[in-house]
Amino acid sequence: MPVQPSRPLEPKQRAIVVGASSGLGAALVSTLAQKGVLVAAVARRREQLEAVCTPFENARPYVHDVTNYEEVPALFQQIVSDLDGLDLIIYCAGIQPAVALDEYDFQKDRAMMETNVIGAMAWLNEAALRFHRAQRGHIVGISSIAGDRGRAAFPGYHTSKAALSTFLESLRNRLAKRGVTVTTIKPGFVDTVLLENAPKTFWVVSPDDAAQRIVAAIEKREQTVYVIGRWRWVMLIIRHVPSFIFRRTSI
């Protein structure tokens, strides 16, 4: 039995945020919950998750490690039944361990691929099947400007975000015909612990500010969104810098 039986004329928006215990994900939970959305908040750290959810009676914590792929269908089903349906899923889980410029560490790269990409596939496929059938719904992936170009600094991270962006693009091309929106969010720099490993940052926005912009973009059903917006033009240029020049720069 769902948390609250749904009433036909009083539909509630229902959302899952995966990677919700800190940073951007936590801010997204608060922003959505304040708007009255029923939110399921998913991440590994129980205490942080509970702290994020406690202020809201319409947010609920679910402890889960996205690399436990086997568990995803069961938890997805559990959440959908608790919320009595689903309108929106945001995949925000991501890791970016410190990597030195002369370090080549398979374990770190693998971990990034598992959390940033395979976990996304596990969760978003569940939602995609459901939304495909229902002919409505909204999938959002928090990718990164890092996915737009392979820089020297973080080979594994750039690859993971490029893969996520491409996966989202494919989902979009499949699901657009079915009335389902897929939004790719590409943040620049957001003031979270993740930045500790990313030197030389600028145009930094707070997680709350970023979350507000993201939710606004979701409401407008936008497709690809840079946070903040000017990154779109910067990345347009960077994407077109020829490789023989790019490899000589310190970007």
Next chain:
Amino acid sequence: MQDKQYNVDELGMPQLSVALSKELKRFDGRLEDVPAWGGASSGMGWVFRPINTDQLAEVFAIAHKTDLSIGLRGGGNSYGDAAYNSNGIVLDLCRFNRVLDWNPETGVIRAEPGLTIHQLWEYTVEDGWWPPVATGTAKTTLGGCAAMNVHGKNAFKVGPIGDHILEFDLMLPSGEIITCRRNENSDIFFAAIGGFGMLGCFTSITLQMKRVYSGLLDVVALASTDLSVMFEQFRALLPTSDYLVGWVDGVASGNGLGRGQIHKANYLEKGVDPYPEQSLRVDNQNLGDTIFGIVPRSIIWQGMRLFTNNYGLRAANLGKYAVSYATSGSKIRQPHAQFHFLLDYVPNWKKSYGGGGLIQYQPFIPRDSAENAFKTILRTTQRHDLPTYLGVLKRHRPDAFLMTHGLDGFSLALDFRITQANRQRIVRMVRELDEIVLDAGGRFYPAKDSTLRPSVATAYLGADTIARFRELKQRYDPDSVLQTNLWRRVFMTP
């Protein structure tokens, strides 16, 4: 079911059954978004369409294994959430629809629950038998009609369909099938009819059909200048009518409040129709490709859309009213099917309500307080600037079924168009309407409902009745396997 589905650990986190979810993955292909008939809401579930009792029992076994609930569904003609079950199994009975036995001498038919009223009358009409009770659409199934205990335009005379059901078989969630009659398993007979699919699944229904001596009805249309006049006409005409229905203009106000048109219909007595074999032919019952003479069927709904904005609505009702006034008292002969199911012959007429769908609100109010209550209701909808496109007035009689909506009084069915923008306003208005109905001693009808709250249901049914029904459910469905969104919304939590 609550405990079963919500295995939570000591910290309140759900304990997942990965094995169970693997089991569920097998049914990904069955995931469907199942809509309310009115289209204003829906619920996703795993849809199974069994064809016989063996397949039916299999679905109950799957439910036990996966811990999912089951919502039964017939033709899906309930306006709201009575025939879908979000995050559970939806057992769609449409393919389980054979006629098992037909006796053209006695008019007793035994059929599987998915048989539609359309299939039913096409099967029997050429033998001179018509369904004793017909709903406004023939797409309803026998099972759905029994589960809601539906009424027709003759409810004042013959009662609901339950009064014509001689016997039924019911599959319980355990897989056991029990036979029920008025005097055998009688408590469940009177509770499963009108029990909106919460006690078991009908697997066969035995119905007494109505003898007719012609495929035609004598139909008289009369104008009613306001609601008092319509009530007056109802009182005068009831004793001599086989069918009586009033169409109410929901927009007219002031002196014209509740004005409209009455249709009175009577069977032709034996011998009046010289060639009943001809008028009873299925081909002569079904309409041609156009109705109203010239308008092709497939474009009609686009025209109707005009009427659903307030301006067009006014014009439409005024037009209809003027016509009926002019032709008041005129008499025509109409085939049964045409008289009962006109809307079925207008393809996609629902589309005229736009993308947000529609709901219906149909209160039943005792004889003496009905007129005033309905006037107050019409005024309230007008005050909220949410007038109804069409109101339908019917007369009813009491019956012996536990969860009945029937009473010695009248019902007024009001359609409301739903948009993203007006939902909140509709909800607020309905709260006011609920008070008017309860004050007048009225009742509600789950088949039409989208808004009922548990407190209102308790007020009209009485806590004792609901307790009695829960007791039966506990006895026949102890694990609460049978559920729909309506059940969870209105009755599951006291």
